[in-house]
Amino acid sequence: MSSSTTLFSLGGGKLKNRAAVLLTLCIALAMGIVGSGAQAQEAEKPSLAEEFSRASDEYGVPQELLRAMGYVNTLWEMPPPDASPYEPGDLHGRGAYGLMQLQQNPSKDTLGRAAQLTGLTEEELKNDRAANVSGGAAVLADIAGEDKPSDLDGWFDAVAEYGGTPLYAEQVYETLKSGASGITSDGEKLELTPREGVETKSGAVSKAAGQYGGSTWYGAHPNNYYEGRTYRRETYDIDKIVIHVTQGSWSGSLSWFQDSRAGSSAHYTVRSSDGKIGQSVREGDTAYHAGHWYTNLQSIGIEHEGYVSAPNRWFTDAMYRSSARLSAYLAKKYRIPIDRNHIIGHGQVPGCPGTGGGVSCHTDPGSGWNWDKYMSLVRSYAGAGGGGAPSPYTQTVDNASPRFEASSRWIASTFRQAQSYGTNHRVLRTPLSFDDNAKFKLRAPARDKYSVYARWPADAGYNYRTTFLVRGLNGWNKVVRTQRANGGKWVSLGDYTFPAGDSYKVQVSSRSPVNGYIVADAVKIVRR
Structure with a gap:
């Protein structure tokens, strides 16, 4: 030009x-x-x-x-x-x-x-x-x-x-x-420059948990995947993991999979900056990711944020490690051998009139993808036996646990019991003008990044601006969620770096600018 x-x-x-x-x-x-x-x-x-x-x-x-x-x-x-x-x-x-x-x-x-x-x-x-x-x-x-x-x-x-x-x-x-x-x-x-005080809109994005610990669910449109793995009366076992690069942003790709006209999807998408994982398709369903039908039926597709042409900018250590943990977990779960015949790039998929890359002849993840590093990490996370990854550290604290603390204002309730984590949950009937928070004590075995989730039953009379307080390495963080939706689901409160130790890391605030019962049910942390 x-x-x-x-x-x-x-x-x-x-x-x-x-x-x-x-x-x-x-x-x-x-x-x-x-x-x-x-x-x-x-x-x-x-x-x-x-x-x-x-x-x-x-x-x-x-x-x-x-x-x-x-x-x-x-x-x-x-x-x-x-x-x-x-x-x-x-x-x-x-x-x-x-x-x-x-x-x-x-x-x-x-x-x-x-x-x-x-x-x-x-x-x-x-x-x-x-x-x-x-x-x-x-x-x-x-x-x-x-x-x-x-x-x-x-x-x-x-x-x-x-x-x-x-x-x-x-x-x-x-x-x-x-x-x-x-x-x-x-x-x-x-x-x-960081902009202090900038906030995302509460309830704008679903925060339900995915199948893999630490992942978040952003379901693809039903047009973009095939339910199950049975085709023409034959059920196919998962025996491959296919590595992709999005050729775009993390959120852009997840959004595309939710578009009814996309005709494509991947099971998981890994973010470049911090390794955050979004799930679009259940592992038991067939995502349209490989450009080759029988590879789709037998594989899990993992997208990685970025561009093949700029590997040094996008392929971060955080992304490599997060993806490798995911692949190790999948390898263990589905007994997938950890080798380059079973963990493959999109460019190795059959179907291209040339050499590989499915019907559209893709080349990702490209020559800039460090396969030696990636496979070494997968094997490391899978353990010496190479059979898959150990389950990530997880701790769940229910309101009935001695690790939960709240005043008598937080009364036990069995309303919507089927959506509670345990036999009941606690409710604060009227938001207060002072602090009387419900507290959950959680143990971090080592200084590391952890995904934090909360669970509650949902009802139209519950509070739609409930504030959760999460104490990370740099102090308290406020997270606002609506408790009128996502009942009975693990809802993400974000990812935080915790120092090693046992403390009240998560609280449900007694304050809210709107009326409605505030619920304290259960919280969970998952080591990333």
């Missing part, structure tokens, strides 16, 4: 801005400011920070929000258009383009919407970074409407609609809260 195309993209693509940029260029040429050849092109190319700033100013979208979205999407890189073009039934064929992941598929056309809003062509939006950033900002601003939110928290719903799911907004807001930094492939250093 020519340098003039890049310049024309800077002002959000509107004709008046194109004219203004052209006039500026002419003046610069007349004054001798702009050089020629490669030096001129280099001088004309704006930084990504400038592109975010200009798009923010043009469309009234917070710059830090655009930065967080770009980081979640691609770690501030501009993937080529052929990284994940739309392809019906393809695992990675979401039709997502550029740093801002503008989409074009049967369910969504933010690429076309951006073209209409900016006056830029779809090809410019796909290929030019400045155009792509402006297009993403234009779409987000259009979603928000004329009365734009006054603070970052108010943009949550617009970000969720942009990404197609509240899970995407949650990942973006987690990034806003924690901050981010990195050096792009062209050498630019970018930072996103």
Whole structure:
């Protein structure tokens, strides 16, 4: 693409801005400011920070929000258009383009919407970074409407609609809260300062537990998998694990599997930054992940967040270790041999007219995947015998346990008993204006990261803004959940680093801004 195309993209693509940029260029040429050849092109190319700033100013979208979205999407890189073009039934064929992941598929056309809003062509939006950033900002601003939110928290719903799911907004807001930094492939250093007080919307994302300890359930649409593993009267045993790379973000892939038109899914998806695992398909069901029917019937598919073209940026130690623990667990559960004939890459799946990769000839996880490291970790987690992973450390504390503490205000109840963890649960009938919390004492055998879950029976009269307090290494964390939903399920409260020791790590707050019974039933921790 020519340098003039890049310049024309800077002002959000509107004709008046194109004219203004052209006039500026002419003046610069007349004054001798702009050089020629490669030096001129280099001088004309704006930084990504400038592109975010200009798009923010043009469309009234917070710059830090655009930065967080770009980081979640691609770690501030501009993937080529052929990284994940739309392809019906393809695992990675979401039709997502550029740093801002503008989409074009049967369910969504933010690429076309951006073209209409900016006056830029779809090809410019796909290929030019400045155009792509402006297009993403234009779409987000259009979603928000004329009365734009006054603070970052108010943009949550617009970000969720942009990404197609509240899970995407949650990942973006987690990034806003924690901050981010990195050096792009062209050498630019970018930072996103942590934003204190930023919160995700309570109850926006389901937090039910997956089958594997520490995983979270984000169920795929029924159109995207096959129930069971029996086909033409023959039941197939699980004897393989297939390793994939998402060619996109963690939340974007999980969202795609929930789209009724995707025609694809994987059982598990592992996040790059911290190894968090989402489950989309039950292990006993057949996910459409391999591009080869009989491989699907006999395998578990594990997606890994990132791009094959940038392994050093995406394939983190945390992701390798989390995935290896999962593979070791699966190997033990289904008696899968831990070797490269049974733990394979997508590129080894038959069905391609060439060598491998299923019907679409995929090559992931690519040459950048460290198979020696990965297989060594799987064997290590499986133990010396190599037969699979030991079960992760888990501790569950019920309200009837001596490790639970609460005042007499928290009365025992058997209402909705079938959804309680044990024979009953505790309820605080009226939220208080002072602290009288229900407390759960939990033991961490070693300093490590643990997934924390809570369970309760659900009822329309229960509190929909119950606050859980979790004490990690850096102090207390507040997590708000609705107790009118997810009754009888383990609901995630997040992942935390605990120091070794025995203490009251989880509490149910006696305070709430709304009426409704507050429930304390049971909590669980799982070592990651």
